[in-house]
Amino acid sequence: MAQRMLFPISVVGSWSRPPWLVQALRRRQAGEISSAEFHRIADDAALAAIKYQEDAGVDIVTDGEVRRDNFYSFVVEKISGMKLMKVSELLDYMKDRAAFEEILRALDVPAFAIKSPIAVAKLRARGGLTLDEFDFLKEHTARQTKIPLPGPYLLTRSSWFEGLSDTAYPTREDLATDVVQILRDEVVALRARGVDFIQFDEPSLSQVVYGDEAEQTFMCAALGSRRDPSDELEFAVELMNRTVEGISGVKFGVHVCRGNWSRKEEVLLRGNYGPLLPYLMRMQVDQLVLEMATPRAGELEVFKEYRNEKEIGVGVVNPRTDEVEDPHAIVQRVKEMLRFFDPERITLNPDCGFGTFAERCVNTPEIAYRKLKAIRAAAESLRREYGH
Ligand SMILES: [Zn+2]
Numbered sequence: 341m342a343q344r345m346l347f348p349i350s351v352v353g354s355w356s357r358p359p360w361l362v363q364a365l366r367r368r369q370a371g372e373i374s375s376a377e378f379h380r381i382a383d384d385a386a387l388a389a390i391k392y393q394e395d396a397g398v399d400i401v402t403d404g405e406v407r408r409d410n411f412y413s414f415v416v417e418k419i420s421g422m423k424l425m426k427v428s429e430l431l432d433y434m435k436d437r438a439a440f441e442e443i444l445r446a447l448d449v450p451a452f453a454i455k456s457p458i459a460v461a462k463l464r465a466r467g468g469l470t471l472d473e474f475d476f477l478k479e480h481t482a483r484q485t486k487i488p489l490p491g492p493y494l495l496t497r498s499s500w501f502e503g504l505s506d507t508a509y510p511t512r513e514d515l516a517t518d519v520v521q522i523l524r525d526e527v528v529a530l531r532a533r534g535v536d537f538i539q540f541d542e543p544s545l546s547q548v549v550y551g552d553e554a555e556q557t558f559m560c561a562a563l564g565s566r567r568d569p570s571d572e573l574e575f576a577v578e579l580m581n582r583t584v585e586g587i588s589g590v591k592f593g594v595h596v597c598r599g600n601w602s603r604k605e606e607v608l609l610r611g612n613y614g615p616l617l618p619y620l621m622r623m624q625v626d627q628l629v630l631e632m633a634t635p636r637a638g639e640l641e642v643f644k645e646y647r648n649e650k651e652i653g654v655g656v657v658n659p660r661t662d663e664v665e666d667p668h669a670i671v672q673r674v675k676e677m678l679r680f681f682d683p684e685r686i687t688l689n690p691d692c693g694f695g696t697f698a699e700r701c702v703n704t705p706e707i708a709y710r711k712l713k714a715i716r717a718a719a720e721s722l723r724r725e726y727g728h
Pocket of ligand 1: 596597600
């Protein structure tokens with residue numbers, strides 16, 4: 341029944357983290373509190389994130405990713421061979437440090453606050469990446485569940501760093517083989533536990549397409565080794581398909597956005613989905629989870645030649661603004677998408693997370709909640725209009 345509901349609502353990325361949670365995260369990283377103590381605190385934050393979503397009317401809920409420092413760095417605690425490094429520490433390994441520091445300034449990226457997991461030895465997963473998150477979520481909601489995982493391309497690209505990774509993995513491709521295996525094992529374990537939706541986050545694909553040579557963002561640790569964009573996109577398709585090949589019984593999605601690290605829209609990337617769609621459509625996933633509320637996502641006409649080829653998760657609110665979207669405007673935006681996708685294929689989401697990086701949440705829980713309620717109001721109107 342729930343699965344047939346039109347215009348189901350889900351979320352993308354992390355819930356806005358309260359200050360006490362960020363403090364606990366830092367204290368654990370500094371060794372001042374145990375992992376068990378941290379998780380007792382994080383349990384409260386996860387419960388609040390779940391409650392906010394349920395109260396707002398979200399149909400496919402997450403735990404808000406509140407246990408994570410950011411959407412991909414958390415793997416450092418789950419995979420041996422990874423080391424969490426601040427972007428400011430990675431600067432020491434960069435060939436042109438001064439130029440990169442300048443780019444970080446221009447892009448409003450806080451190098452001290454953003455951390456990346458770097459492969460420094462052979463990787464080995466220690467009993468799952470998100471199974472603890474999932475078990476807690478499942479225990480505390482009766483709704484459908486979604487687990488976001490860092491995509492195989494993002495994880496490979498951000499973890500391989502010349503001068504740090506090449507002893508264990510001479511090339512990125514070598515690292516990718518282990519990353520794919522770890523993600524496959526995770527997906528199989530999540531499926532066995534009954535997860536409904538697994539979303540792979542691949543935001544760095546937008547950097548491949550929309551970033552120019554000078555804009556090597558922090559999302560891509562492979563600084564200075566940028567390859568031809570079409571080679572990178574082919575690599576991303578190949579890794580995704582190797583990750584999900586032959587696995588059924590769970591819905592897969594891939595999320596792409598143009599950056600969510602700053603409230604300054606002008607420093608985030610821009611461009612329509614045209615250059616990405618030929619590659620995204622070849623990924624063996626059910627749903628594309630795309631930001632579309634921001635004008636930076638460009639015109640929707642690019643979907644014309646891919647009518648109903650996949651399900652589409654439509655971003656309908658901007659997580660970085662104080663203003664709460666008008667449900668009527670959301671309905672209008674969805675109707676634009678209905679020119680290319682049947683109602684049964686559309687899920688509604690915020691464009692991206694309200695948190696993203698622990699120390700730089702882009703919104704408050706209260707505004708996030710009100711934005712989800714606006715989506716709910718729009719969904720109800722759409723269900724009335726398109727329900728049978
Ligand atoms: Zn995003």
